[in-house]
Structures are given as C-alpha cells and as structure tokens.
C-alpha cells in the first residue's frame with residue numbers, strides 16, 4: 001500500500017444550522033486504492049464528498065491534497081486539482097448525445113476566430129474511444145442520446161470523462177445504487193481498472209457486497225461521526241454488515257490524523 005495519501009481530511013466538521021452533519025471526520029485516500037465510505041441514510045456521506053469536491057466548505061478542519069492544505073472556492077477549484085466527482089443522478093444529461101455529454105463545457109473546436117466551431121468528428125471519435133476503453137462495447141454511435149444508455153453505461157461514460165480530463169482522485173456517490181447485478185458488475189470492474197491505473201478512489205455504497213469486493217480501506221459513518229475505520233481483511237463480512245446496520249460495535253477508532 002502507498003504511504004502518502006493523495007487527499008486527507010483532517011478533523012473535518014460541517015454543520016447546517018444546529019445539525020452537525022459531519023463531526024470531526026478524518027480520512028485518507030491513497031493512489032491505487034479504493035476507500036469505501038459506508039453508512040446509513042443521513043449519516044453524512046454525501047456531505048463528506050461534497051467537502052472533498054468543493055461543493056460544501058467544512059466549518060472546521062482541514063483538507064490536504066498532494067501534501068498541502070487546500071481551500072476550494074468552488075467545484076471548479078477541486079476539478080482543476082484533479083478531483084473528479086460522479087454524482088449519482090446529475091453525472092450525465094439524458095437529452096444530449098454521448099459525445100456532447102462527454103465534452104460538456106470542454107468542447108473541442110476547429111477553425112479560428114469567427115470560424116471557430118464545435119469539432120464533432122473529433123469529439124465523436126474520442127468519446128467512443130474512451131468509453132470503449134472502459135470495456136463498454138455496445139456503444140458505437142457518439143450521437144446516441146445518453147437517455148437511451150443503460151445505468152451502467154452512463155456510469156461508465158461519467159467515469160471515462162472524469163479520467164480523460166485528468167482526475168487523479170475519483171469520487172463515486174452510490175454508482176451501483178440503481179443498477180442490476182450485471183450492470184453493477186461492470187461498474188465494479190471499472191473501479192478496479194481505475195485503481196490499477198493508480199487512481200485514488202472514494203466509493204460510496206449501501207451495498208456491503210460491492211464494498212467488500214473492491215474496498216482497500218473502509219470508513220463507516222454514523223450520525224456524522226467516524227464509527228469505524230479499517231483496512232481490507234481486518235473485519236469479517238458479518239462485522240461490516242453490523243456496522244452498516246447501526247454500529248452495534250461502535251468504536252471511535254480511527255480518529256487519528
């Protein structure tokens with residue numbers, strides 16, 4: 001395992017009014033590893049990844065990236081550093097084409113000055129190449145509407161896009177939540193191949209099986225606090241399920257920096 005984390009949260013707290021959504025959370029994401037973030041509804045998982053991706057600022061604590069403290073003023077700041085986030089629902093837009101989605105906001109152009117226009121041939125070619133490199137072979141038409149893709153294919157598109165635009169840290173918020181067995185398997189394979197390329201991943205899921213299939217490190221949140229933090233092999237499937245179900249064995253381990 002790597003010794004230097006790519007990203008580290010140090011005692012991060014975030015409150016919304018009187019609601020302490022995150023309470024003194026520390027965690028680390030390492031290159032070439034999958035960090036699974038587990039916890040029940042309302043535990044603070046999405047709020048946590050929003051602090052990692054510049055959507056929400058912590059009220060206390062520090063975020064380090066590449067060894068230095070960072071302050072995100074916007075999601076764009078996080079993206080520019082190489083933090084790619086795939087949100088569960090808003091990762092792709094259904095009524096535009098595969099290629100348009102892939103290049104949204106970063107369209108390739110051809111021609112100069114007043115003659116500059118969208119370079120659809122280049123966009124189409126690269127989008128298909130990149131999606132195929134994710135092992136999705138059924139998509140061969142870049143003009144196909146994203147709304148006609150399956151859930152797993154859409155996740156693959158969003159992951160391919162994040163990686164193509166230079167993500168070093170890839171954050172996936174419940175990418176398998178709406179998927180069947182076969183489609184989930186595709187997403188799990190994508191996670192593994194991103195890890196093999198040295199990407200640091202944060203993977204949120206409610207599914208213990210998926211977590212145990214790919215997780216190298218695990219953080220279980222309960223009511224905004226780290227209930228447990230452990231590495232692969234340290235806990236049995238039973239223990240993980242117990243923790244996810246409400247933390248019978250609530251231990252406040254893992255609060256170190």
Ligand SMILES: Nc1ncnc2c1ncn2[C@@H]1O[C@H](COP(=O)(O)OP(=O)(O)OP(=O)(O)O)[C@@H](O)[C@H]1O
Pocket residue numbers: 016019020021039040041042043044045046047048
């Ligand atoms: N913008 C906000 N304003 C007020 N409260 C918020 C806001 N965002 C999150 N919260 C609160 O913070 C807590 C944690 O919410 P969060 O969405 O992070 O949970 P979660 O673990 O992602 O849950 P789920 O599994 O249902 O997605 C909840 O009590 C939620 O109501």
Ligand SMILES: [Mg+2]
Pocket residue numbers: 045046047
């Ligand atoms: Mg959530």
